[in-house]
Amino acid sequence: MDSVERLTSAEAGLPETLEYIGEFGSELIVFLPFVTWLSQQGLLRRHRVTSYSGMRSFYAHLDCREYVEKSEPRRYVKPAARPAWLPIKDEDSFDGTRARCERHVYPDLRARFAQVDLHAVSLRSGKPLLIVHNKYNNEWAFKRPINHLNCDILAEIFTRLQNNYTIVYIRHGMRPVDASYSHDHNITRKGLGDAQLLAHFPGILTFEQVFEEHVAAGGARDVNQFKNALYARCFHFISAQGGGTYQCAYFSGALLLILHRTGIEHRWPYHGYFRWLATPPVRLAIATSDAELREGLALFQATAIAGGVALLPSAAAPVAAALDPARHGLVSMPPWKVVQDQPHLLSDAAGEGLPAPALGRAATPPKPAPEAPAPAPTASFSLHLGVHKTATTYLQGRLANSAAYLASRKVSFEPLEPFRDTFTTPLWSTPPEDPQGAVAGGAEGGVPGIPRPLARAFRGLGREPARLLQPKWPHLRRRARAAAPARRLPAGRAAQRRPHRAGLCGLDPVLLHRVHPLAALCRIPGVSEPAAAR
Known part of the structure; x- marks a missing residue:
């Protein structure tokens, strides 16, 4: 589709009046950039733009048929209920893409x-x-x-x-x-x-x-x-x-x-x-x-x-x-986290991002509780979802939209970009000590059962890795072998090989990560490369 067809398609779905309904912050993120782009493309000349009282100065630059203000109070509108002609409806995740929108232009307010x-x-x-x-x-x-x-x-x-x-x-x-x-x-x-x-x-x-x-x-x-x-x-x-x-x-x-x-x-x-x-x-x-x-x-x-x-x-x-x-x-801080004396709040099951009082109780400060003995240590684990390409994008979007729900179940969700900066990059930038992928144990900086680069990368997150959990069930091994058959690599390239798939990682206490495939996360006997999680 060429540029003319894209512009024609963009204007085809627009109503005569582009009206914004919602809160001020959302307007600046999902509406103002879109109508600014439409104006720059010459697509607003037959359309009216409507917003709230006092917003005229934000839209004075538009080349539109008419700008109209309405004198009514603002209200919150769920992303799913926002107009279909908006290219982005949810400012919290950009509809799960977490990427720039080609139909958004941000006006230079300073100039x-x-x-x-x-x-x-x-x-x-x-x-x-x-x-x-x-x-x-x-x-x-x-x-x-x-x-x-x-x-x-x-x-x-x-x-x-x-x-x-x-x-x-x-x-x-x-x-x-x-x-x-x-x-x-x-x-x-x-x-x-x-x-x-x-x-x-x-x-x-x-x-x-x-x-x-x-x-x-x-x-x-x-x-x-x-x-x-x-x-x-x-x-x-x-x-x-x-x-x-x-x-x-x-x-x-x-x-x-x-x-x-x-x-x-x-x-x-x-x-x-x-x-x-x-x-x-x-x-x-x-x-x-x-x-x-x-x-x-x-x-x-x-x-x-x-x-x-x-x-x-x-x-x-x-x-x-x-x-x-x-x-x-x-x-990694959960959304809508407990604040000071506030009882724990859960986000609703529909994933709307709005918290609701747990168990239907009123959000009132709890009475001071008597000092209790320190709880016994509990085990925690990390689940790495290392699916490739299109499936990764799908799972990342679903996990991002469910982050609040996961938090309510005490499962944290790690966004891709920060995890890549703090974990994946240090992992890949560390030269392997052993071309066969041997694990470290007993030496300085080593953790029994975990490759040294992996342990260092986790310490870069401020985490202390405990041990690597390997699947012990025969059906998982059979699936792993079928999903990631052994490949022969020249001896000189053995140290540089990269996994096409990653698997399950049982490491203390990072919890749930959304990352691209990592090396050495799942080593199953008889499989030369990390296995795909099924």
Whole structure:
């Protein structure tokens, strides 16, 4: 199919009005990039685009028949219920592909909104901007705030960084929401105490303060236009997890520190589309606790910007590595993990990604339990699914969509890219000590029954391998021989041979991995190559 046919096919399935229904964050990921691509291809001139009040500035660049705003509250729409004409419906996994969509183009918000004048005199201090974006609302079935910057953290941010930055604090809902702005359906809670805290930090600006100053000086009363213009002049962001971070990630070259106590973005989006929203992409640091966020403030000690990119202080390199979004401890964290005093939550069986209280109980803090003796050690195992090519893609998508369900059964799911970086690459880059694939035992760094390269690769994940479990059942051996018949290789190539299939791996405690085939994971007597798992 040539390019003309592809474009004709793309427009054929479009309705006369492309209406977005859903939350703000999802709109920035699955709708805005698609209509931007359609506009660039000249496919919107006969179509109307509809979104929520206050979103006009995001769509001003479209070459469409008409843009219309609707004044109704936002609501969550399940990916399966989103329009069929959207090329991507689920922003959490890009419909299981975890790959860029050829029908998405991300607008350059920094370049566009840098042209919008800001009339707030209080922003002209000569110091660089730091945006602190917060929220305090009910989240999912937790029915209480989870991912928010509490007052202790806010006080530390303000104290440590106010001398180096002009800090603008944003929490929509701290004051009545402007009528021109359509906010998400989540219930905003009272009682955070940030308004009282700000009274002790008169040098900290609030978003409402600078916005009203901008309007009073002749600026447009457009919350999102002003916010985008403010972000376009900022290269340093600290934010609570949520849709607000998606907007921050659209502004190229910025440093973005996110407090992510629970959610789903750590499984793929942070090291997936967060890298695509801007060029150059934002530099991400992900903290999962107050302690990690405090450590992350060291990244903001340097305020220099070079070539449109925020520079990190050289002394903070270990902190940047510890908060890297692709680190194993983060990507292996179960979605919707237990947070502080929150009872365990399960995602629903339909795989919609929304947690529900376990056993139907209300999500209320449990009573303190008496201190119990330490539990006895329990065995854990790792299952490696090493199927080749098309089947791999299918299984990876099914596993990714079921990650929350697996987590509820205490089975973790390891995404491909982080596992490849931290495990597979070190494994293949280690020269084999024994061309016959002999296992190590007794020597330094060796584990009885496990090849040294494999043991080292697992230690690279921070895991201590226990032993290799080999199938002992005759029917598995027969299947393995049938699936992976022995091949004769020249003696000189014996050390370089690669498996076409991999099998079962019983190694302490990595649990479930989705990876491409690995060597030496299953050695069955009489089979010269690893066997296929059946």
